[in-house]
Amino acid sequence: MNLLHSYVTRQADARPDATAVVFDDLRMTYAELEAQSNQLARLLRDEGCRRGDRVCWLGPKSPAALVAILGIYKAGGVYVPLDNASPAARLKKILDACEPRCVLAGGAAGERLDELTRLGALTPKVRIGWMTERSTVDRAWPANFAAEDLPRYESAAIDSETGPDDPAHIFFTSGSTGTPKGVVITHANVASFIDWAIPHFGIGAGDRHSGHSPLHFDLSMFDIFGTLAAGAELHLLPPGFGILPKQLTTFIESRGLTQWFSVPSVLAYVAKFDAVPHGAFPEMRRLLWCGEVLPTPALIYWMERLPHVTFTNLYGPTETTIASSFYTVPACPADAMSTIPIGAPCGGEELLVLRDDRTCAEPGEVGDLWIGGAGLSPGYWRDADQTRAAFVPDPRPGKRGRLYRTGDLARSGLDGLVDFVGRTDSQIKSRGYRIELGEIETALNAMDGIQECAVVGVPSGGFEGTAIGCAYVLMRDHHVSPAALRAALSTVLQPYMLPSLWLAFEVLPKNANDKIDRPRLREEFVRRAAQAS
Numbered sequence: 008m009n010l011l012h013s014y015v016t017r018q019a020d021a022r023p024d025a026t027a028v029v030f031d032d033l034r035m036t037y038a039e040l041e042a043q044s045n046q047l048a049r050l051l052r053d054e055g056c057r058r059g060d061r062v063c064w065l066g067p068k069s070p071a072a073l074v075a076i077l078g079i080y081k082a083g084g085v086y087v088p089l090d091n092a093s094p095a096a097r098l099k100k101i102l103d104a105c106e107p108r109c110v111l112a113g114g115a116a117g118e119r120l121d122e123l124t125r126l127g128a129l130t131p132k133v134r135i136g137w138m139t140e141r142s143t144v145d146r147a148w149p150a151n152f153a154a155e156d157l158p159r160y161e162s163a164a165i166d167s168e169t170g171p172d173d174p175a176h177i178f179f180t181s182g183s184t185g186t187p188k189g190v191v192i193t194h195a196n197v198a199s200f201i202d203w204a205i206p207h208f209g210i211g212a213g214d215r216h217s218g219h220s221p222l223h224f225d226l227s228m229f230d231i232f233g234t235l236a237a238g239a240e241l242h243l244l245p246p247g248f249g250i251l252p253k254q255l256t257t258f259i260e261s262r263g264l265t266q267w268f269s270v271p272s273v274l275a276y277v278a279k280f281d282a283v284p285h286g287a288f289p290e291m292r293r294l295l296w297c298g299e300v301l302p303t304p305a306l307i308y309w310m311e312r313l314p315h316v317t318f319t320n321l322y323g324p325t326e327t328t329i330a331s332s333f334y335t336v337p338a339c340p341a342d343a344m345s346t347i348p349i350g351a352p353c354g355g356e357e358l359l360v361l362r363d364d365r366t367c368a369e370p371g372e373v374g375d376l377w378i379g380g381a382g383l384s385p386g387y388w389r390d391a392d393q394t395r396a397a398f399v400p401d402p403r404p405g406k407r408g409r410l411y412r413t414g415d416l417a418r419s420g421l422d423g424l425v426d427f428v429g430r431t432d433s434q435i436k437s438r439g440y441r442i443e444l445g446e447i448e449t450a451l452n453a454m455d456g457i458q459e460c461a462v463v464g465v466p467s468g469g470f471e472g473t474a475i476g477c478a479y480v481l482m483r484d485h486h487v488s489p490a491a492l493r494a495a496l497s498t499v500l501q502p503y504m505l506p507s508l509w510l511a512f513e514v515l516p517k518n519a520n521d522k523i524d525r526p527r528l529r530e531e532f533v534r535r536a537a538q539a540s
Contacts, residue, residue, distance in 0.1 A: 009198040011175055012080040014236035015041055016164060022238055025212065028070045029262070030243040035070045037238070040077065042162035047078030049160040050152060054109055054134045058083035058168050061105040061177065065089040065098075065120070066113030068222055068243045071138040071154070073231065075111045080194075083169050084108070086176040088223040091115070093501045095122035101179045101187055102128040104388060109134040112150075171195040177388050178225050178325050181434075181443040181504070189388030192225070196328040199381035201232050203354030207333075208266075208293055208319075214239035215262060215290075219269045224439065225325045226297055230268060252282035263290040270439025271301035272472040278308040279468075285312050297321035297330050299436035299472050300427065303343050310339040322349035322427065323356075325441065326397065326411050328382035331356045332425060348424040349417070355381030359410065360419050365402040368418065373428050376417035377410040384411075433525075435464035437473045440503050444475070447506065450499050451477065454492070456485035459515055461523045465508055465532040476508035476532040478515055508532050 015037060018025070023038035056062060062084040064075050079086045087105050089098055091114065102110075102123065110133055112120060123129045137153040175194045179187035204210070216234040218241045220226040234241040242262045248254050255277060259267060274296060277283060294309065294316050301320065310318055323331035334350025352358050360374040361367060368374035379401060386394030401408045416428040433444040444462040451460045460479040467474035481487060489509035496505055510531065516524040 009202065009236075010080065010167065010169055010171065010194045011197055011232055012044065012077050012167070014201070014232060015044070015077060018235065018238045022212070025238060026240050027235060028073055028218075028241050028243065030068075030070055031245060033070060035073075037235075040070075040073060040235075041164075043074045043157060044077035044081055045162050045165050046157040046160040047074055048081035048165050050136075050156060051078060051082040051084065051109060053160075054136070054151065056082045056084050056108050059085060059173065060108035061085045061087050063087045063089050063102070063105070063107045063110045064113075064222065065091055065110055065116045066138065067091070067246060068218060069113060070243075071113050072222060073241075075113075075138050076231070079111075080169065080175065081165050081167055083167060083173075085174045088176070088178070090221065090223040090501060091119055094498050095119060095126055095128075096499045097187065097501065098123060099126045099128035101189075102133075104179070104187070104189055105177060107133060109136060111136050111138050113138040169194065171198065172385075174385070176228075178223065180325055180441055181446050188390070188393065190225075190325045191385050191388055192228075192325075192328055193385060196382050196384065197228055197232060199355050200229070200329045200353060201236050204229070204233055205237050207354070208295075210234075210237040210239060210266070212238035214265045214292075216241055216266045217259070217264055217268055218243035219267075219273070220439075225329060226268070226270070226439070229329050233268075252277045252280040256282045256287065259288055259291070264288070265290055266293045266295070267291060268295045268297070270298040271296045271305070272299065272438045274309060275302055275305040275472065278305040281308075283309065283312045286314075287312060289315070291316050293317050293319065295319045295321055297323070298439035301347065302472075303340055303345055303347065306336070306347065307340055307343060310336070314339075320347050320349060323353075323378070323382070324411070324413050326384045327356070327378045327380075327413075328384065331378045331380070331382055332358055334424065346426060348420075349427050350424050352380070353382075358417075358419075358425050360417050360425065361402075367403075370419050370421045373416055373418045375431065376413045376415040376425070376427075378413060379408050379410045383409055433462075435473045435475070437464070437475060438503050439472075440501075442475070442504055447475065447477070447496070447500065447504055450496055451479065451492070454495055456482055456487045457492075458482045459523075461515055461525060461528055462506060463525050463529045463532065465529055465536070474508055474532075475504070475506040476510070476528070477506035478510045478512055478528045478531075480512050480515060508536070510535065 019037040019041035026034050027037045027040045028035045062079040076086050134151045137150045140155045171194050174191045177189045179189050218230045319335045321330035321333050332350045334348045357379040359377045362374050398409045398411050401410050414432050417425050419425050435442050447462045458480045463476050465474045465476040516527045518524040
């Protein structure tokens, strides 16, 4: 079984001068990526990093970020991405949970480091390293080391004690209690998917792939290692390009990308602005999406304009590593109301549709979607109770593995393909991000002036795919505007978690069980939106 950094080592040995990463006008070869990550690994070991220690990356996508990730792996560490756009209060929860040995920083991270230090999240025992030269840092930060220290270290291959079942990274996702959940993913988890995907999709050294997903999003692992393991070129999108349709299509065209991989909301947004000419992107061979449902009209738009491209829907939660199923669309759908299956299991994976009693549902019967197989996470970071609740022994006779309950409803057809039906809980996907609505409610309920609130996902034709609606009741004598509430939330929640729809009530509607009537609230948001349009 491959270790993730070994993919780059093999390419550097075989094709040292081939381009590995492109960012703006900067190109980095496989030999350079290998050498610099070896140097960083030795530096990290000098800073006390040992097998299993967590090392965070706080900075933008860049070649330096890839050097950081590979260096962490080679030092035996566990990579933990931090989103610099997240509020410091949220990042503190992640740092408190993972207790990193080091934080590697890049770009304009100085202000966030200042805030984290004031909050007590960065103690003196946490080593801080800049992956840029000290002279280019946006402020004078007392770092323990910086990029100019790397040349002091040997660039030859470094011995690794890491094993395939060791954690490679921890992705902290939205948690219903207000505390982010750390999903542990091993080298073997990722390698299983990569080793299946490269031959299945025919990825080779001549490919040029998009690097669109944010580094704190697990889909970035396919961007990175689905490219580097094949010896292809990874073209990182400049900041902000992901939501600018014209700039995005110009980027694809100018780079001659052969593969594009992103969340459906981006594809739908580009289609809304009619930014793709017929016959565009002649060098593109594959377009893949994952993270949420792609509206069929948007798929039709893309397939009509790019008849030479293969379109594939990938599906899978973070807990099952990148993707667990795939469906390659055989032809442009004739009906805009038709749905696209999430398809068949990827290699080494298993999808099961089970009834409430955990017996297998019949074809066409809606049930809970469970996943087992090679991509299954060992569990949540330092949370044995939540791990036991989410990852359960396979109930089928003679089976010894584990299954993960996705929280999705699905049904399988006679052809064995699986269709996504909907969610069973309060979790939504917006802009490709998984969001626990309970985390937003927790933050709202902690604010002065809020007597009662409910947050619901509202179907939207906009970029986000599913809009976040907040219904609230203010305490007597409190007069707080939605803008003020949103501003206050922005100090504790990530930008993509902020509600865009707001409704004030004297009392929230209740159902027969005296619980907040969330379906009724959702209908009210939809009705108000229709009136406004």
